[in-house]
């Protein structure tokens with residue numbers, strides 16, 4: 216088999232972050248070198264605790280480090296209505312079996328990049344605070360970044376304001392730094408992630424796999440769906456797992472190269488990902504934007520992923 220891609224998972228877990236990490240850790244194509252937390256769905260204390268509990272459940276043995284307590288410029292904003300008071304309400308999870316690294320998230324990212332002989336892929340499933348701080352603080356390490364696959368934004372619409380999606384709205388300044396970095400970027404925004412619906416019958420397929428990870432994932436999906444069901448969704452939009460799918464099963468996605476700018480000001484549109492769909496700006500694309508997904512293939516991928524935990528967390 217070809218060499219696995221070294222990966223840093225940076226997120227604000229969060230039910231869909233947790234499922235994204237489950238998917239990443241199941242893949243023989245990826246080699247997870249670090250997990251870093253960011254504030255977003257909940258406070259940094261809570262997302263970090265969740266990150267440790269998820270890694271324990273999955274049997275992930277990589278270093279885990281905590282991000283800063285605030286976005287780069289803005290005040291923190293949380294999503295308790297979606298993910299609950301803990302940021303990961305629902306099933307009981309194991310207590311952390313590992314210690315946090317003493318260094319912070321950005322320093323751990325920098326160390327992983329420095330120590331890697333090959334470029335490292337970053338998967339960002341929360342606000343882009345850590346990734347942008349890494350780019351600003353360690354510009355000499357940019358060449359060690361293979362690319363950034365992020366969940367965030369939406370070309371057509373937002374979810375936290377009319378125009379802006381949560382991850383970008385929490386830290387637009389960070390997203391602006393990332394989008395103008397010149398690095399290979401894949402954006403999985405609401406255009407695709409709201410089509411990445413996992414239906415209640417899929418929860419049952421996952422639960423039926425029967426191992427401890429499968430049972431927890433089915434319960435995470437149930438919790439996550441309950442919020443969305445009440446506002447009219449037919450399934451749980453597992454947003455963050457699309458950013459991992461883009462790396463391990465890109466053929467499930469429709470992608471378009473696009474020039475995308477981040478609105479950092481604006482009375483109504485702060486945090487919007489403004490995509491030049493019609494090429495009116497005559498600019499080189501700065502990212503590959505996922506717009507469509509084979510939903511059934513995505514659901515099957517999650518079912519296959521939970522099966523890899525059959526042998527337990529060792």
Ligand code: BDR
Nearest residue numbers: 229231294340381382454
């Ligand atoms: C994004 O916001 C968070 O609530 C989810 O974890 C996802 O990353 C969707 O807008």
Ligand code: CA
Nearest residue numbers: 229232340341
């Ligand atoms: Ca997230």
